[in-house]
Amino acid sequence: MQYIIDNPDIVWTRTLEHLQLVAGAILLAALVGVPLGILISRVRWLELPVLNLSGVLYTVPSLAFFAILIPYTGLGRTTATTALAVYSLLAIVRNTAVGMDEVPAATVDAARGMGMTGFQLLWQVQLPLALPYIFAGLRIATVAAIGIATIAAVVGAGGLGRLIFDGIRRLDSNVVIAGAIMSILLALLADLLFSRLALLLRPDLRASAERG
């Protein structure tokens, strides 16, 4: 704690780096994962191979993953972002697919029967209804990525991992703890952000089910 108070600049810089790293990775994973989740909810035979593949990728040890990527993406943020995005994929794809499946068939039928085009159905009905699931996936992925991203310091991507590794090297537990605290704070904040955002986009979830 003392370290944070004494070195606010360094801690702030590392935290911002960390945030950028995770945000970039989640954004990338969402851009790939949400469409992929929609796809496998429609093309059923793709579901198993896609989920299995992202499941297998998820089990690759992170340290090894960074090492494997270095020859292709070099040292630095690209490698870290790629690896984090791949780890985030499973939660996002799976939750999107589950969310799409959970949209009641009757609601989809009503939407089509009233003359919605395929895109209108997706954008106005299916995605909003699947949103709590998709956001749950993003939340899980983000919280996990904030933790895993500390390891990204070994490939020179910066972030809070730098504090932790520096602390270990200098045998200064204060620095390690500072990195850990900030990482935990970030995770809690991300958790809060996503649940708030979901309620903001789906005000009906906030409305009490009490009948008026």
Next chain:
Amino acid sequence: MITLEHVSKIFRSGGQTIRAVDDVSFEVAEGELCVLIGPSGSGKTTTMRMINRLESISEGTITINGRNVVDMNEVELRRSIGYVIQQGGLFPHFTVADNVAVVPRLLGWPKKKRRQRAEELLELVGLDPALHADRYPKQLSGGQQQRVGVARALAADAPIILMDEPFGAVDPITRKQLQRWLRQIQADVQKTIVFVTHDINEAFLLGDRIVLMNDGAIEQNGEPAELLREPASDFVREFIGDEFALQALEHTRISELAKPKRAAVTDDAVVIPGTLTIPEASVEVAHADGAGGEGFWVANEAGEPEGYVTYHDLAAALGEGIVSDSSVNGQTDAERKEEPDDAVHHR
């Protein structure tokens, strides 16, 4: 006017060909409420869904006011036809007003006009806009949700409405209220409605015309009284008889429906014992040989014709599922339509 000519729906699965709808032809006149009824798997829902092309038409043609639906743009066709399904198929993430205004929004109406139209329709279906417009569907009772579903189908003023068991998911009392309410609304708006149900009471209560289907084909197409007077097949007799036999009418004697008639009992008149229950009587009448006429005679215990029951009254009683006082007192069905809305507003 909706016209179906030799319409079939053929599903092919694993080399097998299933004719879910088999050579169906009928017409729904403008302003008419046509009920499609039959056991599950009879093809009634599929038939309805071919009208707005939610199901493709395998054979035959469906025209609306002379235009073949296949030649129309699918999306435009559906926007021009109201569509109501079980539980209204409301969007849980839309407010009640937004749910009502879905089609107007698709049609690009300005926001203000949409809101105005939604409030207008909520009032029409008996929901106070000030109270309900900005709520979400889950905050409404099942019966209220169904009303919103109907309001939504009326929003863009489509002349045709398709209803797929719209009241199937509510309790029997609410259902009866909704049915009476719909009959009143229909008297006002005079839409051309195709209404799918498996509830025979509902069919008799609401239908200007009943199309009874079995195994993908039409068993009989006629007015409710016609189905009772001249059932076209054993299936029609049994379907109507069996369905009604299970209901409260079982405990009501046909003699309670009878009214005095100052006319001679002709030789070929149908006479049935007054001790029969109403479902038994409807089966008996369906099997009876004799000149149809307006109705049939009900005999007293001595076997003498004492009162007269018109097919119309029988159909009405079967529709209500109960013998209402008004029908015993000799009120006509049309008069009964004028009754104030007795629907309970759930709070």
